[in-house]
Amino acid sequence: MKKTNVEPAQGKLGILVVGCGAVSTTMMAGVLMARKGMAKPIGSMTQMDKMRIGKGAEKQYKHYGEIVPLASLDDIVFGTWDVYPQNAFQAAMYAQVLQEKDILPVRHELEQIVPMSAAFDKDYAKRLDGSNIKLLPDGNIPSRWEMVEQLRQDIRCFKEEKHCSRVVVLWAASTEIYVPVEEKYHYQLADLEAAMRADDRQHVAPSMCYAYAALKEGCPFIMGAPNTTVDIPAMWQLAEQTHMPICGKDFKTGQTLVKSGFAPIIGTRCLGLDGWFSTNILGNRDGLVLDEPANFHTKEVSKLSTLETILKGDEQPELYGDYYHKVRINYYPPRNDNKESWDNIDIRGWMGYPMQIKINFLCRDSILAAPVALDLCLLSDLALRAGRYGIQRWLSFFLKSPMHDYTQGEEAVNHLYRQHTMLKNAIREMGGYEADEEVD
Numbered sequence: 001m002k003k004t005n006v007e008p009a010q011g012k013l014g015i016l017v018v019g020c021g022a023v024s025t026t027m028m029a030g031v032l033m034a035r036k037g038m039a040k041p042i043g044s045m046t047q048m049d050k051m052r053i054g055k056g057a058e059k060q061y062k063h064y065g066e067i068v069p070l071a072s073l074d075d076i077v078f079g080t081w082d083v084y085p086q087n088a089f090q091a092a093m094y095a096q097v098l099q100e101k102d103i104l105p106v107r108h109e110l111e112q113i114v115p116m117s118a119a120f121d122k123d124y125a126k127r128l129d130g131s132n133i134k135l136l137p138d139g140n141i142p143s144r145w146e147m148v149e150q151l152r153q154d155i156r157c158f159k160e161e162k163h164c165s166r167v168v169v170l171w172a173a174s175t176e177i178y179v180p181v182e183e184k185y186h187y188q189l190a191d192l193e194a195a196m197r198a199d200d201r202q203h204v205a206p207s208m209c210y211a212y213a214a215l216k217e218g219c220p221f222i223m224g225a226p227n228t229t230v231d232i233p234a235m236w237q238l239a240e241q242t243h244m245p246i247c248g249k250d251f252k253t254g255q256t257l258v259k260s261g262f263a264p265i266i267g268t269r270c271l272g273l274d275g276w277f278s279t280n281i282l283g284n285r286d287g288l289v290l291d292e293p294a295n296f297h298t299k300e301v302s303k304l305s306t307l308e309t310i311l312k313g314d315e316q317p318e319l320y321g322d323y324y325h326k327v328r329i330n331y332y333p334p335r336n337d338n339k340e341s342w343d344n345i346d347i348r349g350w351m352g353y354p355m356q357i358k359i360n361f362l363c364r365d366s367i368l369a370a371p372v373a374l375d376l377c378l379l380s381d382l383a384l385r386a387g388r389y390g391i392q393r394w395l396s397f398f399l400k401s402p403m404h405d406y407t408q409g410e411e412a413v414n415h416l417y418r419q420h421t422m423l424k425n426a427i428r429e430m431g432g433y434e435a436d437e438e439v440d
């Protein structure tokens with residue numbers, strides 16, 4: 001490895017996960033199994049990908065960890081918060097994503113991961129009814145500012161008890177109801193803080209309290225759900241002020257991964273698009289929460305944003321000026337975590353003749369999400385040690401609606417292959433190599 005300005009990954013890395021559900025426990029069990037040599041971290045870019053560094057006769061293909069100092073899986077310590085009190089072993093069994101043979105060998109470690117009480121407001125996820133929530137002695141939920149203070153205390157205690165040198169905080173909890181970004185509350189940090197102090201429950205989601213607490217405690221924050229939490233200028237200000245990396249939102253896993261990889265085929269060949277209809281059936285707790293229209297709306301906004309920056313109506317009005325894009329998620333318990341998605345794509349070819357493409361993906365939601373969650377944690381920790389702070393656009397590759405500064409007219413990059421280039425170039429730069437766009 002070249003000598004770089006990135007600080008080495010010394011000591012333990014705490015990964016504090018908000019939500020001890022299907023995605024989190026699948027990630028935790030997978031990491032614990034991988035470090036015993038009993039499972040392979042397939043789908044994880046940090047563990048599996050080999051990328052090119054150097055050009056021409058100099059070129060070499062290396063794992064990310066051979067180019068930049070990444071934290072080792074052996075150094076990870078997990079902690080969590082959840083509305084339900086079940087430990088990570090019980091939660092993994094409940095989620096039914098992994099078979100017992102892939103959980104039992106790490107049962108003891110998973111049992112030690114016991115959720116801290118959640119900063120929770122039922123108005124943000126009506127379908128959840130757990131008892132492990134932060135309450136005041138009078139039985140009421142704490143104000144938003146009290147939530148922040150309690151969460152900060154949780155982070156400090158975890159870091160000290162587990163002897164971590166660094167901690168990242170990852171939201172892998174349920175999708176909250178849609179909180180539209182409002183300039184009055186969400187643009188200036190001082191206004192957001194004032195809203196927290198005034199216990200303004202309408203404009204401050206519990207997830208914002210987690211993000212605020214994390215950044216204040218010197219922890220990078222990652223938003224895995226489509227919540228607007230860190231997608232607000234006030235939180236960018238805080239990230240700049242605290243020199244913390246942030247990224248989000250919404251893990252790019254099944255249908256949207258396919259969409260962001262497939263849409264470039266249509267755009268590259270200059271085929272026209274009349275419509276793209278995406279529907280899913282999903283039966284896990286995530287599906288249950290998303291069955292509530294207010295929670296689904298948050299997901300819908302996120303899922304719909306993918307196409308418009310790949311197939312652009314303003315640049316190619318004849319091809320993409322007027323297509324119909326619809327996304328549905330249907331809660332269907334028999335399938336549990338095994339999501340099935342269908343895409344019907346109506347395209348147009350030579351002289352306007354119509355054609356159709358059908359994609360049917362029988363995926364496993366958390367099996368796809370777990371490596372993305374792990375990679376985002378390891379790469380956010382890398383960003384921290386590399387002195388990169390604020391919005392981490394190079395992590396767009398992993399996200400359904402990546403963050404960007406929309407107040408400056410910036411556009412999200414959703415094109416999978418451009419995102420891959422951004423990711424590799426950031427690794428190159430942090431590894432002391434030049435960024436480039438050579439074809440590998």
Ligand SMILES: NC(=O)c1ccc[n+]([C@@H]2O[C@H](COP(=O)([O-])OP(=O)(O)OC[C@H]3O[C@@H](n4cnc5c(N)ncnc54)[C@H](O)[C@@H]3O)[C@@H](O)[C@H]2O)c1
Pocket residue numbers: 018019020021022023024081082083084095118119120121125128130171172173174175206207224225226250251252253254284285286365366368369
């Ligand atoms: N699996 C995927 O492919 C995928 C893709 C993109 C995004 N996501 C998002 O990831 C998140 C997790 O998905 P999942 O399948 O693990 O869901 P899950 O329902 O199994 O787990 C979420 C957990 O979060 C807990 N929770 C809710 N609000 C909380 C709060 N305020 N504090 C602490 N805990 C809280 C719930 O009790 C639940 O146990 C969801 O928001 C989902 O939309 C998943």
